Structures are given as structure tokens and as C-alpha cells.
Amino acid sequence: MLTVSSIAHVAIRVKDIDASLDFYVNKLGFSEMMRLDKDGRLWLVYLRITDDQYLEVFPEGEGDRAAEREAVGFNHICLAVPDIQKAVAELDALGIERIRPVIKAADNNWQTWIEDPDGHRIELMQMADDSLQFQAIERLRAAAK
Structure with a gap:
């Protein structure tokens, strides 16, 4: 059996990275930990929840909104x-x-x-x-x- 100690992160994709960072950092109080680039573009931003729990925020999401509550998935x-x-x-x-x-x-x-x-x-x-x-x-x- 696999031993799991915690959930380390949840990842979301967002349409407007600036609006999302304003919400999570400036309003909810998360700290931006680091940014990763890939092929010369922003690939993802890590936001700190605790020292070992993070929210990964990926930019350039497609569509207008996250899936509805009843949809399969997150x-x-x-x-x-x-x-x-x-x-x-x-x-x-x-x-x-x-x-x-x-x-x-x-x-x-x-x-x-x-x-x-x-x-x-x-x-x-x-x-x-x-x-x-x-x-x-x-x-x-x-x-x-």
C-alpha cells in the first residue's frame, strides 16, 4: 500500500493570471513563492498556503469559467x-x-x-x-x- 502523508498542492488553470493573483494574493493573503517559465513564457505560479501546501496557478486557460459543480473532475x-x-x-x-x-x-x-x-x-x-x-x-x- 502506498503511504501518503498529505496533499502537497492543488493546480488550477486560469484565464487572466493578473486577476487571479490579485484575488489569491491581495485578497485571500496567499504568498507568491515562485514562478516557472517554459519556452520563454510564464508556465506556472506557486502560491503558498502553508510551508508544505501550495496552489499551482497555470495561466492561459481556455473557456469562460471552471466546470460546473456536477461535472466530472475538480x-x-x-x-x-x-x-x-x-x-x-x-x-x-x-x-x-x-x-x-x-x-x-x-x-x-x-x-x-x-x-x-x-x-x-x-x-x-x-x-x-x-x-x-x-x-x-x-x-x-x-x-x-
Whole structure:
């Protein structure tokens, strides 16, 4: 069996690299780590989420928007936030429209949703102490003992 320690990065293709970098760097606060060129042109930009998690942003995407929710393939990115109400206030101050209101979801976590300039869906989630994820982690830890 393969041992996987984490998700290292998610890669997206965007139509307008400047608009995307403005959104992810200037509004969401990601840091641009590095750029890679290929054949004399910008090939991709690495944005730091954590020291070992990144968002790869490839320019020159085709089409008008990311695929709809029901399409086969990439569905969304989920970003953890410590306080969903504070995150909503920050989004409002930045003028970032939410595409879904704050709700306590089926897994007992608080969430709201936004989109980047290309329509990639982004879930913002505050993990709750009574979430199904925490309950599952506890069961897995107990079973491993």
C-alpha cells in the first residue's frame, strides 16, 4: 500500500493570471513563492498556503469559467478558517461576494462559499468540535491503539 502523508498542492488553470493573483494574493493573503517559465513564457505560479501546501496557478486557460459543480473532475478547494464569522466580515470588507450563505453543514462544520475570478469554487470552513470529521478521527485513533 502506498503511504501518503498529505496533499502537497492543488493546480488550477486560469484565464487572466493578473486577476487571479490579485484575488489569491491581495485578497485571500496567499504568498507568491515562485514562478516557472517554459519556452520563454510564464508556465506556472506557486502560491503558498502553508510551508508544505501550495496552489499551482497555470495561466492561459481556455473557456469562460471552471466546470460546473456536477461535472466530472475538480469540484472545489476547501480552506480552513479559525472563525467563520470573522472570515465573512473580512470577505465583505474586501468586496468578495459569497455564493452560498453561512450554514452549519451536514458534517456539523460551519461553512460559506466563494468563487475566484474563473469560477473555481472555494469553501471556507470552520471545523466544529462536534464535527463528524473529529468523531471519525477519534474512532480511527482508538482503533489504532
